[in-house]
Amino acid sequence: xxxxxxxxxxxxxxxxxxxxxxxxxxxxxxxxxxxxxxxxxxxxxxxxxxxxxxxxxxxxxxxxxxxxxxxxxxxxxxxxxxxxxxxxxxxxxxxxxxxxxxxxxxxxxxxx
Amino acid sequence: xxxxxxxxxxxxxxxxxxxxxxxxxxxxxxxxxxxxxxxxxxxxxxxxxxxxxxxxxxxxxxxxxxxxxxxxxxxxxxxxxxxxxxxxxxxxxxxxxxxxxxxxxxxxxxxxxxxxxxxx
Numbered sequence: 698x699x700x701x702x703x704x705x706x707x708x709x710x711x712x713x714x715x716x717x718x719x720x721x722x723x724x725x726x727x728x729x730x731x732x733x734x735x736x737x738x739x740x741x742x743x744x745x746x747x748x749x750x751x752x753x754x755x756x757x758x759x760x761x762x763x764x765x766x767x768x769x770x771x772x773x774x775x776x777x778x779x780x781x782x783x784x785x786x787x788x789x790x791x792x793x794x795x796x797x798x799x800x801x802x803x804x805x806x807x808x809x
Numbered sequence: 810x811x812x813x814x815x816x817x818x819x820x821x822x823x824x825x826x827x828x829x830x831x832x833x834x835x836x837x838x839x840x841x842x843x844x845x846x847x848x849x850x851x852x853x854x855x856x857x858x859x860x861x862x863x864x865x866x867x868x869x870x871x872x873x874x875x876x877x878x879x880x881x882x883x884x885x886x887x888x889x890x891x892x893x894x895x896x897x898x899x900x901x902x903x904x905x906x907x908x909x910x911x912x913x914x915x916x917x918x919x920x921x922x923x924x925x926x927x928x929x
Contacts, residue, residue, distance in 0.1 A: 700853070731913035735854070742904065742922065743846075743854065748915035786854050790913045797868050798844070798914035803853040 701726065701787055701801035708807040709777045717804045719770040719787035725799055727768035731790035734763055734772045737803075738783045746785075747772060774806070782808045811835040811918045813905050818923030825895050825927070831888040831905030831920060839863065839883040842912035845890050847901035848922075857903070858890065859912050873899075895927045 702720040709715040719726065719734075726732055734747040745754050747763035750770060760775045770789070774781055787801040817829040831843070845857040858879040860867040867879050878891040888905050902924050906916035 700855075729913075731910070731915065733915050735916070737854070742919040743906075743916070744919070745909075745915065745917045748909060748917070749913075754909075754917060784853075788854075788856070788914050788916075795868055797870060798856040798859065800846075800854045800856055 701789060701799055703785075703787060703801035703804045705802070706805045706807065708809055709774075710809045711777050711779065713777050714773060714775045715777060715806065716771050716773045717785055717787075717806070719772070719789075719801050721768050721770070721789055721791075721799075723768060724793045725768075725789040725791035726765065726770050726787075728792075729790045730765070732763065732765060732770040733788045734761075734770075735786045735788070736781075736783045737786060743786070777808050779808050782806055811907065813907065813918055813920035815903065815905050815920040815923040818903065818925045820926045820928065821895055822929050823895060823897055823927055826891070826893045827895065827925060829890040829892065829903055829905075829923060829925070831890075833886040833888065833905075833907070836907065836918075838881075838886040842908040843879075843881060843888045844906045844908060844914070844916060845879060845888075846904045846906055846916070846919075847899075847925075848904070849898075849901045855901075856914070859908070860888070861912065892925070895925075897927050899925060900927045901925060 909915040
């Protein structure tokens with residue numbers, strides 16, 4: 698199972714918006730609406746921020762939004778805050794040979 | 810409050826075995842797919858395995874297929890990962906996670922992780 702492709706880093710100033718991409722194939726991101734985004738602060742448990750491409754779990758600020766176009770999904774963080782600095786991972790359901798889940802390599806978001 | 814607590818990590822020699830456990834609470838355990846995800850220190854998250862709520866369907870990443878076995882005890886709200894023929898590249902923090910939706914990978918609840926070190 699090949700990992701989804703994310704940029705290694707992204708950055709923005711407080712109050713700005715930043716978008717992180719997640720490139721897959723028609724067998725994962727493009728084929729299913731089961732794309733998730735996770736926020737991971739080192740040493741802590743990962744946190745689900747977006748699921749089913751666009752949905753936010755209860756308690757996640759609406760500054761976080763998800764979208765998808767073709768084989769690429771995106772996470773947009775608006776109104777950047779210092780606490781948003783973390784590693785962000787995308788994931789997708791995939792059924793290339795069997796039912797599995799694949800993650801992206803992660804994007805370190807720096808709030809300048 | 811939903812909670813997952815992993816245990817069972819530690820130091821093991823290459824070729825050895827280890828069984829990880831994950832104690833679940835705060836939700837109806839047998840209603841949900843459960844997953845194991847690992848992270849090599851300093852690297853990214855990698856999906857390992859998932860198991861259906863009734864325990865009758867499971868899937869694995871190619872890298873662990875034939876060596877790892879996922880299982881669950883719904884009577885006691887426990888998830889397990891039996892790891893055999895361990896390799897140095899299996900060294901990682903292992904997380905258990907609860908799926909929101911039908912095993913799709915929408916992992917809404919995570920444990921804090923347990924560290925497995927494979928070294929001679």
